[in-house]
Amino acid sequence: MNPRFLIWVLGVSVLVSGCSLATSDGVRESYPVSIKPSAGKLEQTPASLDGARILARVGRDIITNEELKARILERYYGPRALNGLIRESLFSAEAEHLGIRIDAEQIAERVEQEMTIILGDSFVSRRRALVQLEAQGLVESDLRREIALEVGPALLIQSVVSHHIQIEEEEILDLWRVTWKEPRRRVDHMAFPIDAADTDLRERIQRWAVLTADELRAGTPLESAVELPVGIQQKFAPRIGSGWIRESELAGNAAFFEVFQAAEGEVLGPIEEVNFGWHLFRVVETLPLKRFTEVREELLQQLRDEPVADEDVLAVEAMIRKRIPVRVESTSVFTAVSSGANRSKGD
Helix, strand or coil, rough: CCCHHHHHHHHHHHHHCCCCCCCCCEEEEECCCCCCCCCCCECCCCCCCCCEEEEEEEEEEEHHHHHHHHHHHHHCCHHHHHHHHHHHHHHHHHHHHHCCCCHHHHHHHHHHHHHHHHCCCHHHHHHHHHHHHHHHHHHHHHHHHHHHHHHHHHHHHHHHHHCCCCCCCEEEEEHHHHHCCCCEEEEEEEEEECCCCHHHHHHHHHHHHHHHHHHHCCCCCCCHHCCCCCCCCCHCCEEEEEEHHHHHHHHCCCCCHHHHHCCCCCCCEEEEEEEEEEEEEEEEEECCCCCCCCCHHHHHHHHHHCCCCHHHHHHHHHHHHHHHCCCCCCHHHHHHHHHHCCCCCCC
């Protein structure tokens, strides 16, 4: 399971389903309908207790909308949320001062990127993640909405911080050296580990790798080309991945260097690695080298678009505070709502 997805579900399952009970002051009003009959119809008027709407009864315990608001405010918002709003206000003012704007296309693009990171980029991983999401009572639109709410302020803060950070020429050169300085190829890779001491198993896995290579050559998608044969343990399942490789990364391995001699779309292997097993490669795409002067501005923008470090955000925020004063006048709302929560016992 994607760790980022798990963290999101644990937090947002309460914020989305819980906050789906909230009024104009932050919690939507969607409460259970009483099933007591009234003149032959379902009772749809919620009961109340001391002016607070009753949301649920658990035995003798009564849970009200005020308690729900207090729980959400204390546990998931509170002073930390106030600090977040202050930060957003500071960076919004600085963005206006600098003439920086975030348009809808930028937000939409980032939302899609985050959706891919969380759900995965394959049909199988996406479906698995959505099943986990639905198990929490959520749907894909809940995830997309929550991400969209976070992305706008995050992009604005990133743009402001990037504007103030000085990117050294050597940083741009370093990025060029690992990107456009030499040819790169995007390669699908499948590794079949073996148990070197088990000759029979070794031969079975080799045959398996050969059959898988034939499947790939026939056009079968990477994740669908492998089916664990009967009798082979899960620990010997192939390791599957995809990524960009530079020529220099394979220069010391003559067998693997074939990746840069094959045509796009070609499947290589099985290629044996001593004391490990077999490898399959499929060449997906090739990018040529480019001179530094051709791509300098593109690389500079790429560095500016990278997520900013927390220390950089804090440093820029401190600088903005020197120009824009901040005074927190009251945090009593947090304790006031908490003390107003009512946990009562029914009859």
